[in-house]
Amino acid sequence: xxxxxxxxxxxxxxxxxxxxxxxxxxxxxxxxxxxxxxxxxxxxxxxxxxxxxxxxxxxxxxxxxxxxxxxxxxxxxxxxxxxxxxxxxxxxxxxxxxxxxxxxxxxxxxxxxxxxxxxxxxxxxxxxxxxxxxxxxxxxxxxxxxxxxxxxxxxxxxxxxxxxxxxxxxxxxxxxxxxxxxxxxxxxxxxxxxxxxxxxxxxxxxxxxxxxxxxxxxxxxxxxxxxxxxxxxxxxxxxxxxxxxxxxxxxxxxxxxxxxxxxxxxxxxxxxxxxxxxxxxxxxxxxxxxxxxxxxxxxxxxxxxxxxxxxxxxxxxxxxxxxxxxxxxxxxxxxxxxxxxxxxxxxxxxxxxxxxxxxxxxxxxxxxxxxxxxxxxxxxxxxxxxxxxxxxxxxxxxxxxxxxxxxx
Numbered sequence: 001x002x003x004x005x006x007x008x009x010x011x012x013x014x015x016x017x018x019x020x021x022x023x024x025x026x027x028x029x030x031x032x033x034x035x036x037x038x039x040x041x042x043x044x045x046x047x048x049x050x051x052x053x054x055x056x057x058x059x060x061x062x063x064x065x066x067x068x069x070x071x072x073x074x075x076x077x078x079x080x081x082x083x084x085x086x087x088x089x090x091x092x093x094x095x096x097x098x099x100x101x102x103x104x105x106x107x108x109x110x111x112x113x114x115x116x117x118x119x120x121x122x123x124x125x126x127x128x129x130x131x132x133x134x135x136x137x138x139x140x141x142x143x144x145x146x147x148x149x150x151x152x153x154x155x156x157x158x159x160x161x162x163x164x165x166x167x168x169x170x171x172x173x174x175x176x177x178x179x180x181x182x183x184x185x186x187x188x189x190x191x192x193x194x195x196x197x198x199x200x201x202x203x204x205x206x207x208x209x210x211x212x213x214x215x216x217x218x219x220x221x222x223x224x225x226x227x228x229x230x231x232x233x234x235x236x237x238x239x240x241x242x243x244x245x246x247x248x249x250x251x252x253x254x255x256x257x258x259x260x261x262x263x264x265x266x267x268x269x270x271x272x273x274x275x276x277x278x279x280x281x282x283x284x285x286x287x288x289x290x291x292x293x294x295x296x297x298x299x300x301x302x303x304x305x306x307x308x309x310x311x312x313x314x315x316x317x318x319x320x321x322x323x324x325x326x327x328x329x330x331x332x333x334x335x336x337x338x339x340x341x342x343x344x345x346x347x348x349x350x351x352x353x354x355x356x357x358x359x360x361x362x363x364x365x366x367x368x369x370x371x372x373x374x375x376x377x378x379x380x381x382x383x384x385x386x387x388x389x390x391x392x393x394x395x396x397x398x399x400x401x402x403x404x405x406x407x408x
Contacts, residue, residue, distance in 0.1 A: 328343035
């Protein structure tokens with residue numbers, strides 16, 4: 001199916017909120033084998049919504065609209081669509097009772113304008129919303145069908161996963177496009193592209209590269225499964241040592257889920273990252289099972305008092321050194337005794353750098369089961385980027401050592 005997405009809302013157009021709905025829907029739709037033809041955004045204005053309906057409807061099989069289904073006067077997506085299609089809005093008592101029950105459940109007073117949300121476009125299937133008061137709608141038509149979803153991402157995702165995912169899955173034909181992701185760390189996008197230019201020129205597949213913080217995502221797409229698998233294997237062979245993931249999902253999420261599922265314990269000792277690594281770890285559900293804790297040893301005194309780093313080591317090599325990272329790791333391991341232990345010391349800037357130890361110099365010491373690694377890094381960027389790159393490097397190394405190695 002050819003699909004367009006129209007996100008309605010002043011807050012999206014004016015930049016008050018990030019348009020995460022478009023990203024979420026596009027990724028899900030593409031992975032199902034359909035084609036997203038357009039992303040569009042407009043304000044909560046009747047003339048603008050109508051203009052996009054007139055432009056998009058003749059060009060696609062399905063138009064998904066998000067936003068503008070609330071109770072206020074500026075919520076008008078449903079009303080504009082019903083006028084455009086010349087279909088009546090009918091008050092639905094079941095929907096109204098559903099809305100009333102929600103207000104009763106949360107001990108809130110329902111105002112008269114909420115009744116507006118109980119009106120349903122004639123012939124549309126109601127998508128009952130357990131996460132909010134605004135129902136969604138699915139309206140199938142001969143030329144272009146329509147899906148209306150609430151704007152709040154939590155509600156939109158709930159309705160998409162409950163109703164629309166299966167609907168789209170059933171619309172896939174045998175010629176659907178499949179895709180595979182290979183995430184490569186530590187190499188530039190131009191270098192990666194130059195090493196797969198022969199594959200990019202292959203007309204049987206489509207390859208796109210996306211650069212982000214310290215990594216390049218390579219997305220291979222084709223309706224030919226053999227060509228798809230062949231291209232994936234070629235890329236794996238060419239970048240084997242730099243592959244950290246086979247999904248678009250953040251590597252931190254993939255790694256922590258793997259640790260939780262396999263009951264692999266982890267602990268951290270951080271200096272320049274100041275607890276950022278621990279924060280990224282606990283940003284995942286279920287981590288209480290495997291995360292034993294973290295020390296933020298920012299000062300030399302803390303390194304000595306908490307992690308038993310020797311003053312002689314600090315004086316001779318300095319706080320930012322492989323020797324201190326090694327002793328931080330040893331102290332952490334004695335206290336926590338986890339399967340994985342990570343110690344970090346570095347210079348995040350903007351001050352503190354020198355010719356011998358420039359800003360961006362970071363040592364990461366890791367113990368992964370019985371193996372130990374001390375990695376010297378020269379990260380570029382500002383203070384925030386250096387800290388983020390450091391944490392990303394930690395997850396990439398863990399992924400390579402205990403996940404990717406098993407898959408290759």
